[in-house]
Amino acid sequence: LGGLCIPAKEVGGDYYDYLIQEDGRLDLVIADVSGHNVGAALIMAETRTLIRSRSDKLTKPHELLRELNQFFYDDLTRAELFITLFYLQYQAGTREISFASAGHSPTLVWQARNQQCLRLDPEGLIIGVKEEFTYEQESLTLEDGDLLLLYTDGVIEAENESHELFGEKRLVELLSEKHHLAPQELINYIVEQVRIFSGHHNFQDDVSLVVMQVTQQ
Template structure:
């Protein structure tokens, strides 16, 4: 290749790189705004979520959808893979959830509708999404949930007792067509915290290749059970950062918390949750 041609290609590559970096930053901005946009206010409790991608953008997803009957639909999901490909499918997942949440009765139906909507695309792409979906009923203080191959959330009470949610099985989105997802229900009491999360938390690694693991997470949650949901988020993130001690994050990290507070039920509880921008 001649010298002037080499310079031309170098310049072109430089421009391409700059353009790609700018577009990825814009994509990150879109994803962060969509993910971390609105946290709903609920009767007799509080909810919060946070997602930290391993790269500039990621494939983890959480969302809240206030239902007209006063319940709140919560979802957390993890798209196979990382980075830009996973982020593209995360947006697809968000669209499927919002559309399904509007037209389905419960979390099981929502997950079925999402699998029906996404199955062909995911199979064509050789990808999948694990997902956990739950409806919080503030009046009955019941959480009804369905699972598409996601890890079971944890529940910690005011006495620091911590356990996994009862197992409810279902195949991941994109695994098999025409799936039905069974539901389970738990009753929550004052001080309980439900902790939904993705595997990036328990699989975070330190420089010795050791993982953070669920046992460490359970200890941290038990110790912070008296804190507000946003404080618990910070405590978990700080604990992971202290554990990995500077080792670059390998996988996206996402958590959603629901904490039950004292009963202040009023006529307002018949209204939908309020979304704060």
């Protein structure tokens, strides 16, 4: 398991976390609050606190997203902000993941058996747009050698001098080529390639990535 968050400015709106629950379940979350100001950072800090306090009680990703949306709707509307978020739960015993998304970038899964990349993109509105919304939840069983890549849009929306976006296709190609790397090494390699593509050491938007590898038990 590896993770990295690089804020574009001193105060950022990206966030990722992993939580190990009492039943052995691993929860992964990655999120992006619009804006790069103190307001966005405060909302993100509050999001982290709420998730950590409620994730052991709300055992289904879609339930947690629904509660987050209800809790933050008024504050986000007043501040003219919104949150995209991807929440994933992993049961090591069965190797099953359950996941839900609030308008976040699709999570990518490198499948070792068939050597191809799968997109996890369940339907769900960004948080702060509609007060009542039922989020879709999906599940998938992973196998040895499979790799999960969660990321924020700062990765795929990085631009080069020709205003061309890095894009999801390039990210899939990197994952396909370098899936053998350890999680943190893979993250560092992706960040390096995005910097080379954009021609800038500093990013214009916050960049966050989380990689989880399924290993033999």
